[in-house]
Amino acid sequence: MKVVHIAAPGPFGVGGAESVLLGLAVGLHRRGADVSVAAVVNSNPDEHSVLRTLREEGVPVSPILVPRRGYLQERREVRRLLEMSRPEIVHTHGYRTDLLDSGIARRLGIPTVTTVHGSSQMSWRTAVYEALQFRLLRRFQAVVCVSRPLVAAVRRARVPPERIRLVPNAWDGRFRPQPRVEARNALGLPLDAFVVGWVGRLIPVKGCDVFLRAVNELRDLPVHASIIGGGPEQERLSSMIGEPGMRARVHFHGYRDAAATFFPAFDVWVLSSRSEGTPMVLFEAMAAGVPIVATDVGV
Numbered sequence: 001m002k003v004v005h006i007a008a009p010g011p012f013g014v015g016g017a018e019s020v021l022l023g024l025a026v027g028l029h030r031r032g033a034d035v036s037v038a039a040v041v042n043s044n045p046d047e048h049s050v051l052r053t054l055r056e057e058g059v060p061v062s063p064i065l066v067p068r069r070g071y072l073q074e075r076r077e078v079r080r081l082l083e084m085s086r087p088e089i090v091h092t093h094g095y096r097t098d099l100l101d102s103g104i105a106r107r108l109g110i111p112t113v114t115t116v117h118g119s120s121q122m123s124w125r126t127a128v129y130e131a132l133q134f135r136l137l138r139r140f141q142a143v144v145c146v147s148r149p150l151v152a153a154v155r156r157a158r159v160p161p162e163r164i165r166l167v168p169n170a171w172d173g174r175f176r177p178q179p180r181v182e183a184r185n186a187l188g189l190p191l192d193a194f195v196v197g198w199v200g201r202l203i204p205v206k207g208c209d210v211f212l213r214a215v216n217e218l219r220d221l222p223v224h225a226s227i228i229g230g231g232p233e234q235e236r237l238s239s240m241i242g243e244p245g246m247r248a249r250v251h252f253h254g255y256r257d258a259a260a261t262f263f264p265a266f267d268v269w270v271l272s273s274r275s276e277g278t279p280m281v282l283f284e285a286m287a288a289g290v291p292i293v294a295t296d297v298g299v
Helices: 016-030 049-056 071-085 095-100 102-107 124-139 148-156 180-187 208-216 234-239 259-265 280-287
Strands: 002-007 034-041 061-065 089-093 112-116 142-145 164-166 194-199 223-228 250-254 268-271 292-294
Touching: 002 016, 002 071, 016 034, 016 049, 016 089, 016 280, 034 049, 034 071, 049 061, 061 071, 071 095, 071 102, 089 095, 089 102, 095 102, 095 124, 102 112, 102 124, 112 124, 112 148, 124 148, 142 148, 148 164, 180 259, 194 208, 194 259, 208 223, 208 234, 223 259, 234 250, 259 280, 268 280, 280 292
Parallel strands: 002 034, 002 089, 034 061, 089 112, 112 142, 142 164, 194 223, 194 268, 223 250, 268 292
Antiparallel strands: none
16 A cells, blocks of 8 residues: 655654654554655754654655745645655644645545644644644545544544544554663753653743743652753743743753653653643653653643
8 A cells, every 4th residue: 555644744743743753654564564754844854853754754745845934835845756656655743734635635636634743723723724624634544643532622623433443552562661860860960869850842832931830839849850842932032031040950951852751851851731632751751660640621
C-alpha cells in the first residue's frame, strides 16, 4: 500500500502531533508499506528534527518549502507531488493540511484520512480554522481521533459514525530515559534540589503560565522549576517570574532534542494544559516513573 502523510510540523521541535506522525510513518515503513511524508515548512528543512528523524529511519521525505502564507504555492506543490506519486491513501494531520491539501487528493480520486490530534481554540483565528476544519471532516473517508472527547466533538460535527475511528496515542519507546544524575547535569540543575518539571511548546493552550503561577505560590519552599520547550510565549513567560530569588529557581532550557530522556531529572512533572487530545508527554513521564500532576483535560 502506498501512503503519503501530509503535515506541517511546527518550528519548535517535536510535539504530540509530530510524535504521532513519526510513530505512524516509521511503523508503516518498518512493516513494509510504501510510505512517505510531505512536510510543509517555512524554513530550512535540514533544521527540522522531525524531518531528520524520518530520514534517519529510512522514510522518504518531500519538503515543501513555502513562505508563511504561501498557501497557493503549497497547493501547487502538493498537487504536483501527488500527481507524480499517485498514492492509494493520503493522510493529513492538522487543520492547515486538512483545509488546504486534502481536497487536492480527493479531486485526484485519492481517498483521504485525517487524524484529529486535539482542539485548542485559544484565539479567534484558531477557533475559525478549527470550525472550518470540523465542517470539512465529513468529506474524509476516515477520521481518526486520539481521545474519547475528540470522538464526541467529531460526532457533533455530524461526521458519519462509521467513518470515525478512536485510535488512542501510545508510547513507542523510541527514547529511553537518562539516569537521574546525567539528566540533571545535562540541564544544569542542582543535584540536591526538589525539581518540578514542565515539557511542551510555549504556546497559550499548553498553559505554562498556569504552571508558573503555581510555582510562584510556592516561593516560600526551595522548589526549582525546570521548563523544557520553545515557542512564541517565551518572553511573556519569562516576565512572569517576579522576585529575584524566584528567578534563580526557574530554569528555561529551551527546545531539547529527545526531551523524553530528561524526565528522570524531575521529582514531579506537571501537565498544565488548557486543552489536550491524548498528550504524548504524559506517556513519557509515566515511562520514566515520574509522579504526575495534571489538569483534567483530554484522554
